[in-house]
Amino acid sequence: MKITAIPLIIALVFLFTGQECRQKGTVTAKSEKIEILGIYGSPNAFWNKEINLSQLNVNAVFLNWKGINEKMMERAGEEGLKVFAEFPVLNGKGYVETHPEAWAIDRFGNRVEPASWFMGVCPTEPGFREFRMTELRELLRKFDLDGIWMDYVHWHAQFEEPEPILPETCFCDNCIRAFESATGIDVPDLAARERADWILQEHDSKWRDWRCSVIADWVSETRSIIREERPDALLGIYHCPWDDTEYDGARRRILGLDYDMLKDITDVFSPMVYHGRMGRSAEWVGENIEWFCNRLDIKPGEFPKVWPIVQAYDDPEVISAEEFGKVLRYGAGAGSSGVMMFTTNAVAENPAKIDTMRHIYGCLNSVK
Numbered sequence: 001m002k003i004t005a006i007p008l009i010i011a012l013v014f015l016f017t018g019q020e021c022r023q024k025g026t027v028t029a030k031s032e033k034i035e036i037l038g039i040y041g042s043p044n045a046f047w048n049k050e051i052n053l054s055q056l057n058v059n060a061v062f063l064n065w066k067g068i069n070e071k072m073m074e075r076a077g078e079e080g081l082k083v084f085a086e087f088p089v090l091n092g093k094g095y096v097e098t099h100p101e102a103w104a105i106d107r108f109g110n111r112v113e114p115a116s117w118f119m120g121v122c123p124t125e126p127g128f129r130e131f132r133m134t135e136l137r138e139l140l141r142k143f144d145l146d147g148i149w150m151d152y153v154h155w156h157a158q159f160e161e162p163e164p165i166l167p168e169t170c171f172c173d174n175c176i177r178a179f180e181s182a183t184g185i186d187v188p189d190l191a192a193r194e195r196a197d198w199i200l201q202e203h204d205s206k207w208r209d210w211r212c213s214v215i216a217d218w219v220s221e222t223r224s225i226i227r228e229e230r231p232d233a234l235l236g237i238y239h240c241p242w243d244d245t246e247y248d249g250a251r252r253r254i255l256g257l258d259y260d261m262l263k264d265i266t267d268v269f270s271p272m273v274y275h276g277r278m279g280r281s282a283e284w285v286g287e288n289i290e291w292f293c294n295r296l297d298i299k300p301g302e303f304p305k306v307w308p309i310v311q312a313y314d315d316p317e318v319i320s321a322e323e324f325g326k327v328l329r330y331g332a333g334a335g336s337s338g339v340m341m342f343t344t345n346a347v348a349e350n351p352a353k354i355d356t357m358r359h360i361y362g363c364l365n366s367v368k
């Protein structure tokens with residue numbers, strides 16, 4: 001069926017009442033109004049097929065900031081869509097090659113290798129920080145955005161693979177000096193490898209705490225810049241969804257994400273519950289979001305909010321339309337007040353996934 005030829009009568013079939021949606025298990029009596037029915041990726045994937053996002057019950061677009069332009073903002077405005085810019089914070093690819101002083105250093109004193117497609121940068125290198133924050137300010141001045149979604153806001157690692165890559169970093173001179181000045185600990189003047197060993201053996205706990213505070217400080221400064229430049233815009237973060245114990249606590253221990261440090265400075269959390277990519281079941285998405293909302297004591301109508309991002313794309317294995325529907329529902333469950341999927345292309349190229357998303361978003365939109 002050609003998508004552009006869907007007649008009105010078929011579109012009407014997708015207008016479900018709350019009761020029909022409840023019978024189909026999309027919403028429960030407990031469901032609160034879901035305010036964000038989002039897509040991640042350029043809306044052109046649908047617009048090029050002559051599909052308006054309102055036809056799909058979508059009300060928000062999240063996309064990489066480099067994909068935003070005036071024309072897109074204009075059409076998004078005409079369709080009443082909110083636009084949120086994904087802003088990759090600590091991805092150093094394209095930067096560290098020409099600024100080796102910002103290259104993260106591992107516990108053996110070597111420059112880190114890329115962690116599959118991700119190349120983390122040293123989060124304490126002042127030149128990089130200024131570079132990134134200037135980009136942020138310019139972005140906020142250029143477009144009337146509804147929010148900034150920080151991405152890659154963690155120390156060098158890779159959690160999106162079935163076998164995560166979790167190195168100990170960063171032991172560069174900047175980091176050692178910043179650690180010393182934050183904690184008052186005097187790190188002995190040893191060779192790089194011995195210095196790293198000394199820190200991990202003698203001050204492991206303080207080292208982890210400090211690393212988390214560095215990440216929280218990036219969020220805090222980003223928040224300040226947003227408040228200065230565009231006070232109504234939200235600050236969201238895309239983040240690793242592991243609970244406190246998975247991989248021996250690696251979300252905090254290695255990535256440096258401490259929810260207790262982040263919850264008062266983050267408007268919206270978007271756990272990246274890519275179940276297929278991580279080799280997990282669709283049901284895990286529901287369990288994880290429930291755990292997360294309890295962990296942060298998420299309350300309806302209050303900040304911080306939870307708008308998970310779920311997997312639609314077929315990698316490493318095919319995600320069926322039915323499975324995609326399940327993870328959308330689970331993502332919008334528990335204490336979530338929004339949901340989005342990765343990616344627009346993965347849905348736009350698959351008519352069954354388009355129908356699934358339209359139906360579920362219609363149901364979620366019908367809960368009053």
Ligand SMILES: [Zn+2]
Nearest residue numbers: 122170172175
């Ligand atoms: Zn460093």
